[in-house]
Amino acid sequence: MAGVQLVGHGGLDQLHYRQDLPVPRPAAGEVLIRVGAAALNNTDVNTRIGWYSKAVTGDTNSGAAAGFAATVDADAGWAGAPLQLPRIQGADCCGEIVAVGAGVEPTRIGERVLVRTMQQAPGPGAAFGCITLGSECDGGFAQYCAVRADESFAVNCALSDVELASFPCAYSTAENMLERAGLKAGERVLITGASGGVGSAAVQLAKRRGACVIAVCGRDKMDEVARLGADRVIPRGADLVAELGRDSVALVVDLVAGAQWPELLELLQRGGRYAVAGAIAGPLVELDVRTLYLKDLSFFGCTYQPRAVFENLVRYIERGEISPVVARSYPLAEIVQAQQDFMAKKFVGKLVLVPPRET
Known part of the structure; x- marks a missing residue:
C-alpha cells in the first residue's frame, strides 16, 4: 500500500512517501480501515520535530521546517517516551471498515467510521492513561490502517470523508477542554489561536453551549x-x-501560551478557569503564583479524554450541530507541501490528506 513513514525526528526529509508498504492485518479485536482521508494537526509536526522533548524551549514554528538540534530522542514523544520508528502518523482518520480481526462482528464490514484520536491505553494502567493514533500506533497517513474495533465509531451523515476527517483530533480536543472546565451557557470564554483546527472547533462548540x-x-x-x-x-x-x-x-481556552500568557490570567474573573491543550507560541511562560491563588483560579491541563467526549462528538456531527472547516485537501503524496502550508498558517480550519484509492 501507499503510506508515509516518519523515519526520525527532524525536518521534512524525515517524511518518506512509499508505495511498497505491507497492508496491515487486523489482530484480534481490531478492524482494518480503508482510509478515505486524514487531516493534519499540530501534533504531527510537533512529533516530527521532537518538540515535546523537554530540551526544546522554543515555539513550534522555529523548528517546524528543520527540527531542533536540542531534541532528545528519549523524551521526544508527547508522553515523554521515545517514539517507535518508523511510524505512520495521522491522528485524524476517516474511512471504511473492510476487514475484521477475531472477536469482531463481521457485520461491521462496510461501516464508515471515525477513529478516536486520543484512545484509552490498553490494560489496567493509570486513570489518565492514553495513547494517540499516529504516535503510539500507526495512524491514517496511509491507504489502510488497523485499529482497535472499540475505538472506531460508526458515523452516519452526508458529509464527505474529507469533511469528516477534520473532526476527530481538533474537535475532541476542544470539546474535552470545554467539558473539563465546565463551560456553561451565558459565560464569557476567550479562545486563543481561534483560526487553527482546535481553536475554530472551540468557537463552534462553545457557541453550541450558549x-x-x-x-x-x-x-x-x-x-x-x-x-x-x-x-x-x-x-x-x-x-x-x-x-x-x-x-x-470566566474561562480561557488556550492553545498558544508564549510571551503574552500572563495577560490571560489578568483577564480571568475571580474563581475563573484556564484550560490548555497547546503552546505553539512557546511552552515556557511567566507565572505570578500570587495571581493564581489570590484570584482562586483553576487550571486544567487537557490531554486525556473520557470516551464520552468522542461519543458526544459523533452525535453532534450526525445532528448537524457543528460544521467542518476544511481549507484545502491534498493527495497523500504531497504531504511535504501540505505540512509547509500548514506551518505557514495562512488558512482557517484544517488541511486534509487523501490517499490513493487503489493499492
Missing part, C-alpha cells in the same frame, strides 16, 4: 472566525487587558 465567545486570531482571519460564531474577534498581538478589561472572562 457561551459568549471572544476569539483571538490573525487580523487577516478575523472575518472567517466571526462567521464561525464568535461574538467578538480580537487581532493577535493586541493588548487583551486593554481590549477586555481585568476580571472580564
Whole structure:
C-alpha cells in the first residue's frame, strides 16, 4: 500500500512517501480501515520535530521546517517516551471498515467510521492513561490502517470523508477542554489561536453551549472566525487587558501560551478557569503564583479524554450541530507541501490528506 513513514525526528526529509508498504492485518479485536482521508494537526509536526522533548524551549514554528538540534530522542514523544520508528502518523482518520480481526462482528464490514484520536491505553494502567493514533500506533497517513474495533465509531451523515476527517483530533480536543472546565451557557470564554483546527472547533462548540465567545486570531482571519460564531474577534498581538478589561472572562481556552500568557490570567474573573491543550507560541511562560491563588483560579491541563467526549462528538456531527472547516485537501503524496502550508498558517480550519484509492 501507499503510506508515509516518519523515519526520525527532524525536518521534512524525515517524511518518506512509499508505495511498497505491507497492508496491515487486523489482530484480534481490531478492524482494518480503508482510509478515505486524514487531516493534519499540530501534533504531527510537533512529533516530527521532537518538540515535546523537554530540551526544546522554543515555539513550534522555529523548528517546524528543520527540527531542533536540542531534541532528545528519549523524551521526544508527547508522553515523554521515545517514539517507535518508523511510524505512520495521522491522528485524524476517516474511512471504511473492510476487514475484521477475531472477536469482531463481521457485520461491521462496510461501516464508515471515525477513529478516536486520543484512545484509552490498553490494560489496567493509570486513570489518565492514553495513547494517540499516529504516535503510539500507526495512524491514517496511509491507504489502510488497523485499529482497535472499540475505538472506531460508526458515523452516519452526508458529509464527505474529507469533511469528516477534520473532526476527530481538533474537535475532541476542544470539546474535552470545554467539558473539563465546565463551560456553561451565558459565560464569557476567550479562545486563543481561534483560526487553527482546535481553536475554530472551540468557537463552534462553545457557541453550541450558549457561551459568549471572544476569539483571538490573525487580523487577516478575523472575518472567517466571526462567521464561525464568535461574538467578538480580537487581532493577535493586541493588548487583551486593554481590549477586555481585568476580571472580564470566566474561562480561557488556550492553545498558544508564549510571551503574552500572563495577560490571560489578568483577564480571568475571580474563581475563573484556564484550560490548555497547546503552546505553539512557546511552552515556557511567566507565572505570578500570587495571581493564581489570590484570584482562586483553576487550571486544567487537557490531554486525556473520557470516551464520552468522542461519543458526544459523533452525535453532534450526525445532528448537524457543528460544521467542518476544511481549507484545502491534498493527495497523500504531497504531504511535504501540505505540512509547509500548514506551518505557514495562512488558512482557517484544517488541511486534509487523501490517499490513493487503489493499492
